[in-house]
Amino acid sequence: MQRFTSALFLLGLGVLIAAIFRNMDLAASTPIVGDAINAAAAQQVGAANFVTSVVLGYRGFDTLMELTILFTAATAGGLVLGKPRGDARPDPEAGLVLRAGADLFFPLLLVVGLYIILHGHLTPGGGFQGGVILAVAFFLPLLARPGTPMSHRAVSLIEGLAGASFIVIGLLAMPEGQAFLTPLLDKGQLGSLLSAGSLPLLYIAVGLKVGSELAGLLAQLAATEASD
Template sequence: MRQFASLLFLFGFAFFLSVLVGGLPFGAAPMQVGQAIVEQNIEATGAANAVTGVLLAFRGMDTLGELTILFVAATAAGMVVERRKHGVSRDSVAGFILLAGAELMFPFLLILGAYVILHGHLTPGGGFQGGAILAAAFFVPFLANPGRAFQGHAMAFVEAFAGATFILLGIFSIFREGDFMAPMFLGTGEFGQLVSAGSLPLLYLALGLKVGAELGSLVAEIAAAPGSDDPLIEEPQAAKDL
């Protein structure tokens, strides 16, 4: 009965979607906002990558809100999961090839992540993508050898520092430009150079470090969760009395 009801619902929803999709224009010229941004992006931001211009210059406030969602999710994940005793892991160490490969890839992943972050205003890429690469650099060795200690405190420090930098850059722009998160207080610079496009590279650097630290600590959080075979960690007496 339950299966039948859900199938009925799905067919109805599929019909609804197909009607909606059938009426959507495809390949039309961008909407007026998109067209305006494509036309004005270079004068307004100096960033070659229009996506970066949208993300940090035109919608910097939204990106700050998005960072907040990421932060809340990572914090909630840390609060929900209990921690296993340090260094005690049921997961076995991977073989030699994975271990050596993970160690070998670490510096290259760091360089690639930094490159992608720092060139976010010039080429495809940016803080989100580079941050994911940075996080991979840290948790690939961790996955190869689950017993090793994860640098949780360093991660938390980097995350807090990067988040504070992002907000401080926004507050600093109040005094220079009069608006919160106004990104152009450093001038647009010479188009196409690494140091150009105002504070966009700085914002992307802070964003990338924060995303990388956040994703890395999320994976570490899940990896540190006790399996269902592990003994329950005794809760404090106060929690039991409630």
Template sequence: MRNLAALVFVGGLAFLLLVIFNQFDFAQAPMVIGQGILTDAPDRVGAANIVTAVVLGYRGIDTLGEISILFAASAAAGLVLGRRRADARRDPPGGFILRSGAALLFPLMLVVGFYIILHGHLTPGGGFQGGVILAAAFFLPLLARPETPVNHAGLSIVEGGAGAVFILTGLAALLQGGEFLQPLLDNGVLGELLSAGTLPLLYLAVGLKVGAELAGLMARLADVEVDEP
């Protein structure tokens, strides 16, 4: 009976997929909404990177949900890991190469991270990708010098402030009679750095929030005591 039920399920699924594909014309895009966004986004949103227009303009609520999920995951991991005991054993400092490399790469990674965030409306990248680079930039010195204290309070302030800016920008659009996270200000000239209205500000908020959350989470993971064999 189990094999028969599996065969019936597979047959029904194959029939459903066959019907769906039979309704599509090959070599033609079946998604009308996507084509409409490609045509409408440059003038309405002003972002040269259409992905940014979709993420922050056309489906901003989904992006807010993704940020909330990341916050919930990092908060849950922090609660599970807890605080480090005062008598816990710390890892020894890294060697000369690791410490020198961390000191050299830290400012470079900051520049790259902010560049990717601030140019997210022009080129591939944005707040999520740049935020990960910022988090890695702050975590690399911690690997080289584990005794360095981590300012979790400062990370929490940056994270909370960035999230508040993101939400308040969306509410400001609602108060002006638009949609949530609808781009405000002037769109500017397509392709220039100061363009796309408030989208660069939103991506900056996303990048700082993602970077602070991941940096705090990785610092908490580094604080977990490893039992000696």
């Protein structure tokens, strides 16, 4: 029965894909919304990086949900992944190269990550990309010295507060009768660091949340495997 169902399903999918390729006119794409955003973003949102105006301005609600997906995955992961066994020995300390490399890279990764987050509204990059680099900065020392784990309390505190501040910034517009996630503050001069209103603040929240979440998840994965 199951084999029959699968065969039927694959047949249907094949017919569908064939039909798509026969009918679709790839040259006739009409990105009307894309064009409209390109025309209006600089004036409406004030971020030099138009991708950011879409990610945090026009489609900020999507971004909040993406952020929540990551949080949910981390929570669900925590539910499924076991705790390390009580008698499990921690992994031995890494060799000189990795330890020295981790020490050297830590400040560098920190600066690069923060730079990318803070300039997300000006240049390619932003909270998600910068957040991942921050997570690596904190995970690398853990690889080098598994005996001294990072503080779970601090990680979950940053994670919770960063996520909450994204929503709170969104809610702040509402007492004045504006809709959720309306950009606040002055738009400023296009292209300067202090521009695009509250968008950079949102990206800082995103960066901290992504960073702490990923670091926490990686640390938990590392701890789960620490059994002999």
